[in-house]
Amino acid sequence: MSFCRGCGTTLHETAPTCPHCGAPQNLPAATASTNALWLPITGLIIGILALLAAIGLTEADDDLDVYIGTLMFAGIAIALGAVGTFHHTTGRGMSIAGLVLGILGLLLALAS
Numbered sequence: 001m002s003f004c005r006g007c008g009t010t011l012h013e014t015a016p017t018c019p020h021c022g023a024p025q026n027l028p029a030a031t032a033s034t035n036a037l038w039l040p041i042t043g044l045i046i047g048i049l050a051l052l053a054a055i056g057l058t059e060a061d062d063d064l065d066v067y068i069g070t071l072m073f074a075g076i077a078i079a080l081g082a083v084g085t086f087h088h089t090t091g092r093g094m095s096i097a098g099l100v101l102g103i104l105g106l107l108l109a110l111a112s
Contacts, residue, residue: 001013004018004021004023005018005023006018006021006023007020007021007023009021011025036088037090037091037094039080039083039084039088040084040090040092040093040094040095040098041094042080042098043077043080043081043083043094043098043102044081044094044095044097044098044101045098046073046077046080046102047077047097047099047100047102047105048098049073050073050074050076050077050101050102050104050105050106050109051102051104053070053073053105053109054070054074054104054106054109054112056070057070057108057109057112067112071106071109073102074102074103074105074109075102075106076102077098077099077101077102078102078103078106081095081096081097081098081099081100083095084099085099
């Protein structure tokens, strides 16, 4: 037996609501995706890689594969940073940093 969260009446442990006051007893569990930091962390890491690859392009590399790879890293970092910024409350700073690093990497790649 357990007690009601609203009125304190004794009720069965599996009761979804209190029969006396109607208060809900089982609060919905927080989903793992709302607290997961994998998206902001991944966006930040790929943003760092995009910036480092773009800095490496300024050394007069004329390799098309390196240029396309840098643009892909920058695009992925921008996408992950934007999604992480708008959908995650935890790790929002990392998402913004990944977004900014991706934009900087994109601009440096396009400038070279």
